[in-house]
Amino acid sequence: xxxxxxxxxxxxxxxxxxxxxxxxxxxxxxxxxxxxxxxxxxxxxxxxxxxxxxxxxxxxxxxxxxxxxxxxxxxxxxxxxxxxxxxxxxxxx
Numbered sequence: 001x002x003x004x005x006x007x008x009x010x011x012x013x014x015x016x017x018x019x020x021x022x023x024x025x026x027x028x029x030x031x032x033x034x035x036x037x038x039x040x041x042x043x044x045x046x047x048x049x050x051x052x053x054x055x056x057x058x059x060x061x062x063x064x065x066x067x068x069x070x071x072x073x074x075x076x077x078x079x080x081x082x083x084x085x086x087x088x089x090x091x092x093x
Contacts, residue, residue: 016073019089022063023053030081031058033071056083066092 020035033054041048055078056071063069068090071083 017070017086018054018083019068019070020054022065022067022069022092025058025061025063025065029058029061030078031056031063031069031085033069033083033085035071054083055080056085057081058085063088064092 018033018035020033022031023034024032033056034051035054036049036051038047038049040046054071056069057074057077063085067088069085070087070089072086074082074084076082077084
């Protein structure tokens with residue numbers, strides 16, 4: 001389930017946010033977040049699920065695999081990192 005909070009009301013510079021699950025925390029100050037999005041197939045109308053992984057910055061290494069987090073778009077931090085973890089939505093059990 002994705003909760004996009006992108007604004008299209010004429011505001012410039014609004015940062016994109018995504019909600020996803022941390023699938024890897026093995027790197028230093030980086031987590032990999034898997035974001036799932038659902039949409040209707042253009043011809044058949046069936047619900048299709050697509051998954052994309054984002055590398056996100058985790059300054060204090062505080063997020064663990066299984067945590068549901070909100071990530072926010074930011075300037076390029078490295079070759080792959082263009083997102084930053086903004087908050088934890090739900091902790092892993």
